Amino acid sequence: EGCELAHLGGWGVWFGRGCQDCTLLRSTVRDVGAGCVKIGEPANAARDNEEACRNQVVDNHLADGSEVYLGSPAVWIGQSSGNLVGHNEISGAFQWGVSVGWNWDYFPLNRARDNVVEFNHIHHIGTGILGTHGAIYALGVSPGTTIRNNHIHHVFSNEYWGAGEGIILDNGCSGILVENNLVHHASAGGWGCNFNCYGNLILNNIFAFGSKYQLTRYGDAPSGEARPNGEVFARNIVVW
16 A cells, blocks of 8 residues: 555566455556556466455556566456456556456356456556557456446557557457446547457447547457347447
8 A cells, every 4th residue: 555666677566376355555556667467367276265366456556567568458367356446547558458357268267257447547558669459458258347437548559559449358258347438539449349259238338539440340250140249239329
């Protein structure tokens, strides 16, 4: 609580294996070689007591990363559940503001579930060489995960890499609720989704003033007969 971590070569904080019920509160993490906060690991924990879970990153200022390792997120949540990322301000040269979930396929089932990303102010992000892929990015089966009440604006892309979208649901995303977010002036639009997703709810959001697109569907298009859209996209406002 109340810490300042700056001018670091790698990550600012890592809640690694077995870190449970930990909190980073009212702190500043800036000018870092990679990202600001990492929760969990890429691989599933073998036992419950080895999982990093129920950690909170709340009311922090996270800025200016990827100084050494290009493509870093400000906050990364891997195979980890029950975490809260809320009321943070995030800006600077990150490829993602918040990246939640870490499983490219539907199976085997993983531990990334019930994570909440809410009330964050993510702005002027993607100012580095690679731009930003998405301000909030989700990956894989994530039942109970919620992205809500975030204010996202001025998300930049780059000629080398980086779509510059507000919120992205990537390959295999399912069971995610995206609601009550305000996203504007994101280069590639407010919301994007991989073709290979299903069972997500995108409700009551405002997506405004993307420069290249407003909404996107991307990835490898399904082959054969057209498949039904796997998401419920309802009661949203799209302005351009």
